[in-house]
Amino acid sequence: MDGLDLLKQHWDKDQNFPKIDKEEIRRMLHKSSSSIVKWIFIISIIELILGTLFSLSMPRAPFNETETIVLNIVSVMFYLVILYFITRFFTLYRKIKVNDSVKQLMENIIRTRRVGQSYIKFNIIIFTLAFMSGGIYGILESANKDGDPVLPTFAIAVFLCITALFVALLIFFYRLIYGRLLRKLKKNYEELIELEDGIKE
Amino acid sequence: MNPHLEIEFVELLEENQNILHKICKLYTADMESHKDLFQEMVIQLWHSYPKFKGDSKFSTWAYRVSLNTAISLYRTKKRSITTVDWEDSLHNIRYEEYDPQQEEQLKLLYAAVRQLDDIEKALVYMYLEEKDYTEIAETLGISEGNARVKMNRIKTKIRNMLHEKGGV
Structure with a gap:
């Protein structure tokens, strides 16, 4: 008898x-889920809030009129992008249904997660650009004030290294958290x- | 949520709880993990119960949600202490039917199935439950032909695993 057929015989009995x-089942209904989707939801909400807070708390340097107009246009575009991410995240999140096929469910979870990931990537890029341009602008301004004709190359290089290190650390921790959560x-x-592709070949 | 809905759900789940236990048995190796997975399945079933329209039987819907929970949603917890292992025995079988050799073979079989990956376990579960390939393919989201080929490969894989251990 085939191995699985023996198991089948026992399986039914x-x-x-x-x-x-019933009482135990009722108690279970009111316990909190610890599913991957729940954690993705919590982390994504934290990301959305942190991203928005971060953009609101960016220091505003004294700019001239033209610079202020440009900055306002950039800000409006930035908030539109954030709005897009939030809408997309909730639309996809609502599509996650546990009674879908296994493949569909996994695809929906991964797609929802990808929105959060893109949002963080977007924030890291904006943060890096804003931080770098602000920092370099500050270094050049202070060199100008001191009347130093030589370009402060060393100060700029140190500043860029610190920025790169900070961004690398951010990416590392981010990957660590999601790597663990989504590995399985x-x-x-x-x-x-692989099953689909492998068999087709 | 509606209290009537809760009463109805609890009754249905109590009647059908073995579906969840059987899936837990394939996906976990000890009692504590079994309880954790069972609990998560109950929560997922309860959360999606309002959307259960009765198009299929409760049992069919329940096994699909439970399989999805085991494969995609459940996060295996790391345990610092080893808890009691599942007893893959024939204790529930009548004394005159008890066969120690068969018991040993069953233990080897369960051990082999637990070594399979999560998708393979789902196929084995549905095979043991005598689901047809149309349903297996639909549940997994793959083609019927692929489900059939994969199932044959799993059977061979299990047979080889057992031969290595000198079993069935």
């Missing part, structure tokens, strides 16, 4: 399970895709 009564899901998704 197997009643060797703990019996969970990604592995299973790849397995399913």
Whole structure:
């Protein structure tokens, strides 16, 4: 007899399970879920809030009229992008349904997660650009005030290294958190895709 | 949520709880993990119950949600202490039917199935539940032909695993 067929025979008769009564089931209903989707939702909401707070708390340097107009246009575009991310995230989040097929569910989770990831990438890029341009502008301004004709190359190089280190650390911690959270899901998704591709060949 | 809905759900789940237990048995190796996964399945089922329209049987809907929970949603917790392992035994079988050799073979079989990856376990579960390939393919989101080929490969894989251990 085939291995699995022997298991099948036993499978139907197997009643060797703990019996969970109605009261216990009722208690379970009110417990909090610890699913991947719940964590993705919590982390994404934190990301959206932090990203928005960060953009609001950016220091505003004294600019002339033209610079202020340019900055206002950039700000409006920035908030439109944030609005796009928030709308997209909630639209995709609502599509996650546990009674979908295994493949569909995994795809929806990964797609939702990708919006959060793109949002963070967008914020890191904006942060780096704003930080770098602000910092270099400040260094050049102070050199001008001192009347130093030589370009402060060393100060700029140190500043750029610090920025690069900070961004690298940010990316590292970010990958660490999501790497752990999504490892199992990604592995299973790849397995399913491999199954489709591998058999087609 | 509506209290009537809760009463109805609890009754249905109590009747059908073995579906969840059987999936937990394939996806976990100890009692504590079994309880954790069972709990998460109950929560997921309860959260999506208002959307269950009765197009399919409760049992069909429940096993699909439970499989999805085991494969995609459940985060395996790291345990600092080893808890009691599942007893893959024939204790529930009548004494005259008890066969120690068969018990040993079953233990080897369960151990082999637990070594499979999550997608393969889902296929094995549906095979053991005698689901047809149309349903298996639909549940996983793959083609029927691929489900069939994959199932045959799993059977061979299990047979090889058992041969290595000198089993069935």
